[in-house]
Amino acid sequence: MTAPGTVLVVEDEPSIADVLEIALRYHHFEVMTAGTVREGLTLAERTRPDAALLDVMLPDGDGRALGRELRIRQPDLAIVFLTARDAPAEIVGALAFGDDYITKPFNIDEVIARITAVLRRTRADDVLPERPPLRYGDLELDETTYRVHRAGRTVELTPTEYALLRFLVRNGGRIVPKEQLLRHVWQYEHTPPESTVVETYISYLRRKLEPLGPPLITTRRGVGYGLA
Missing domain, CATH: 3.40.50.2300 (Response regulator)
Structure with a gap:
């Protein structure tokens, strides 16, 4: 094996x-x-x-x-x-x-x-097919190279930051519940309600994305997060 x-x-x-x-x-x-x-x-x-x-x-x-x-x-x-x-x-x-x-x-x-x-x-598969980039407003995610650009400028993200942003982009302007983010991005099935991992990574994304344009990530308190 x-x-x-x-x-x-x-x-x-x-x-x-x-x-x-x-x-x-x-x-x-x-x-x-x-x-x-x-x-x-x-x-x-x-x-x-x-x-x-x-x-x-x-x-x-x-x-x-x-x-x-x-x-x-x-x-x-x-x-x-x-x-x-x-x-x-x-x-x-x-x-x-x-x-x-x-x-x-x-x-x-x-x-x-x-x-x-x-x-x-x-970790990507050994051989990845060419994929068209994901776009949302001035944001572009290349799913082949895992590079992110906003307003034409490169944004350096960790793998988890990238996974979180990609999931938000794929959901467009929809508010994604925190529990769904934990399940799809972190693969958590049972997470203590006091966990702050989502909030922490949302703050990291905002810190990296907002200097390049208007606020992009929105918060619905008590529900989850989405893109403006």
């Missing part, structure tokens, strides 16, 4: 790293493990994994900084953070450089599901 992908696990607690490695290998992933930021960078440079599962608190640095550096080196890398902190500020800090986060203690089945979901969003 062909491996569904290669995952770099950077976790300094040996017992947790072992559990993650065993579970990922059971689900046919190739797995590499590291216990420090330095080891993680070295492994990633040598093997170019498909996904990285990063502990936020590492003995020689911050996992979020590691995620930022990995994203610079490999823009299409899927990144999921493991964090013992669930304060909104901590989660926002993690999502700034990653595609998802999981709080400790975690359910191992959830970890596998999240890794699979981010890989589904970030």
